[in-house]
Amino acid sequence: MDDWKRLIRDVPDFPKPGILFRDITPLLGSPQALGEVVAAFAERYKSRGITRIVAIESRGFIFGAPLALHMGVGFSPVRKPGKLPAKTVSVTYDLEYGEGTLQMHEDAVTKVDRVLVIDDLLATGGTAEAAARLVTTCGASVAEFAFVIELDFLKGRGRLDKVAPVHSLIRY
Secondary structure, three states: OHHHHHOOEEEEOOOOOOOEEEEOHHHHOOHHHHHHHHHHHHHHHOOOOOOEEEEEOOHHHHHHHHHHHHHOOEEEEEEOOOOOOOOEEEEEEEEOOEEEEEEEEOOOOOOOOEEEEEEEEEOOOHHHHHHHHHHHHOOOEEEEEEEEEEOHHHOHHHHHOOOOOEEEEEEO
């Protein structure tokens, strides 16, 4: 994990002054590191009865799709409004400055699915919590949340632990 952490670039004042952005693109540029990250998740979840990976737009797709393929389970995207072609369910949630909306196809998960919700980064937990609401609205259960990076100081884990356990590979 220390090798992975060294591949994450700090970008000060992005996307606005005072924010330290954790950039995963150098990690993605290393086939070895990307493969190790996916393998680490696969090892953790291989015996947990996961039947579906639900990934959050857009960087969650980078990890969710290969993980689903590796595990032999289905993949379902959670996207911003207007990006999915079939009938969707929606959830609106609070952001730091305003509101956000996420959508998922209404048939993306079923009542028998045990879902892993995955994204690249856990900050305040609002987006992941909204994705979990979509999953449960469709009748499935959230088995766990998975993140490559967790920003501990923003306390998103506390918010999500009320829904399902949280697992992060790298914590700051």
